[in-house]
Amino acid sequence: MTLLLLAYKSLKSRAVTTSLTIFSIALSVMLLVGVDRVRQGTQAGFSGTLSQTDLVVGARGGSLPLLLYSVFHIGTGTNDISYASYQHFRDHPAVQWTIPISLGDSHHGFRVVATDDNFYEHYRFRRDHSIQFASGIRPEGIFDAVLGSEVAASLHYELGQKIVLSHGLERTSLQNHEDKPFTVVGILARTSTPVDRAIYITLYGDEAMHIDWKDGTAPAPGEEIPASKIRKEDLHIDQISAFLLRTKSRVSTLLLQREINTYKGEPLTAIIPAYTLQDLWSVLGYADVALSIVSASVLVVGLLAMLIALYTALNERRREVAVLRAIGLHARQIFTLFVMESALISAAGTAVGLTAIYLLLWLFHTPVETRFGIPLAMVGVSQRVILYSFGVIFAGVLLGCIPAMRAYRNGLIDGLNAH
Structure with a gap:
């Protein structure tokens, strides 16, 4: 205990050098642990975005792009699928429920998602959490809209407000549906998923917006069909972007996936979300390894800085060591003292x-989700973090043995003769 107190006071007497060394090691640990926590948090956030959905179905194409644009609102789909094909599998005897999704419009950079009541009824996230309303109701009219919590908070929208949606996904669009404004009838409770960053309308509302468009071209001035003249029975849903489905039994999931992928009506792709997410992690794994290598290199630099600081100060502490030897400390105790100092620095x-790093993650996980649309769940201390921590301290102790060995070998007379 006396040696530990002595080591602490010795470090305290060199407060500036000690603080800088601790800071360099802390920065290294932040980078090393931060990469791991961001990776784990991102995986937990993405995995928790969609639960209890067995298949995601879209037009023929890559499985990863399909998952990203249909669930996470990242990127765009290359093709739509016919509503007739959706109805075919919606009524399939192996299917419990489906959620249709139609994309393509936006509002101030936020995605517009056209869907039906099944979304509010069956969509699940974070295992068994369902969609809840902070205020208002589900959209019932053609031009009703529901806002995600982040949309409402960012744009300061309230119930009853009129909003104009834009064609396309650009933040600033030149093609706005000004002649067909929507009314906010509901605001969703926060979910900390991409659900918060979207505006939800009905499939009929999506059709109504484009009823007078031909081949993706807006109508000429004066040729628009007024919103007041559009009736639900006049609308016919032709296409959607994708749909989610849950089977009645897990056994039938693979059989249904194969049936969808070989469907002769039109080329479709059905993916299992959990498996596709594993593909995403494997793609990102190379970046994770690269960042870990960089972080480990920075950690090595930080530990070497500690070694240099202790070794450089040793020459100035020759008289201090000699005095300690003169008052009765054994050479082994001097060795232990230096090792304790390096252990205290690396532990601090x-x-x-x-x-x-945990404070930064707590402060910035919400802004990261809001700004970049990347779910970043808060995750606890993992075994890898514990291993990193003990590894850093152990490495610090080993490096501390180098100046400790030199101090151990310095003789009493050598220290008393030091100037």
């Missing part, structure tokens, strides 16, 4: 780094 740097 590790503690500061861990505290800082």
Whole structure:
């Protein structure tokens, strides 16, 4: 205990050098642990976005793009699928429920998702959490809209407000549906998923917006069909972007997936979300390894900085070591003292780094989700983080043995003769 107190006071007497060394190690630990926590948090966030959905179905194409644009609202689909094909599988005897999704419009950079009541009834996230309303009701009229919590908060919209949707996904669009404004009838409770960053309308509302469009071209001035003259019975849904489905039994999931992928009516792709997410992690795994290598390199630099600081200060502490030897400390105790100092520095740097990275993750996980649309769940201390922490401290102790060995070998007379 006396040696530990002595090591602490020795470090305290060199507060500036000690603080800089602790800071360099803390920064290294922040990078190393931060990469791991961001990876784990991103995986947990993405995985928790969609639950209890067995298949995601879209036009023939890549499985990863289909998952990204239909569930996470990242990217765009290359083709739509016919509503007749959707109805065919919606009424399939192996299907429990389906959620149709139609994309293609936006509002101030937020995606517009056309769907039906099944979305509010069956969509699940974070295992068994369902869609809840913070205020208002589901959209019932053709031009009713429901806002995700982030949309309402960012744009300061309230119930009853009129909004104009834009054609396309650009933040600033030149083609607005000004002649067919929507009315906000509901605001969803926060989910911390991409659901928060979208505007939800009915499939009929999506058709009504484009009823006077031909081949993706807006009508000429004066040729628009007024919203007041559009009736639900006049609308016919032809296409949607994708749909989610849940089977009545897990056994039938693979059989139904094969049936959809070989469907002769039109080329379709059915994916299992969990498996496709694994493909995403494998793609991102190379970046994770690269960042981990960079972080580990920074950690090595931080530990070497500690070694340099202790070794450089050793020459100035020759008289201090000699005095300690003169008052009765054995050479082994001097060795232990230097090792304790390096252990205290590495432990303090590790503690500061861990505290800082978890604080930063807590402060910025919501802005990251809002700004970049990447779900970043808060995750606890993993075995890897514990391993990193003990590894840093152990490496610090090993490096501390180098100046400790030199101090151990310095003789009493050598220290007393030091100037």
